[in-house]
Amino acid sequence: AQFKVGYYLYAILFLMFDVETVFLYPWAVNMHTLGTDGLLCIAVFFGILVLGLVYAWRKGALEWK
Template sequence: MGSPLFITVLFTGMFLVCAGLGIALLVSPKSFNAQKGEAYECGIPTHGTSWMQFKVGYYLYAILYLMFDVEAVFLFPWATVVRDLGTAGLISVLVFLLFLGLGLAYAWKKGALEWK
């Protein structure tokens, strides 16, 4: 099934997670009031329900931002070892940037980046 070391590590991890959650429940301050259950919007009391519809364009814009942001994070490890990679590393990151640029051009052409 598993080695004794694996089982020990597994149970130690489970114990540490449970211990951390238990200590947090015991030590954390507790306050029960109706205001904690309300939606919070920049310190301004909300009017109406918090389950309101919004344009799907805002969601699409946010997803595109996150997608390109996460893909840009992949450039940081490359930048730390750029001298060790040589020409092959440069070509691979140029292909990566080409695909990023094509994705951005496609989103731009489809009008996903327009704020209407």
């Protein structure tokens, strides 16, 4: 059976953001040992993640048609 390309794009975006958010867990566990530099790295990583989500949202990749 054939599926629309939008389904594949939505699945790829979901997997991409899901895997990236898994990388936040080790930072959260070791936050007390990382200090200010660790917090800055987490903020940069999370900022890039949010920018990617906003970009996909504005391009309409998250809308079902």
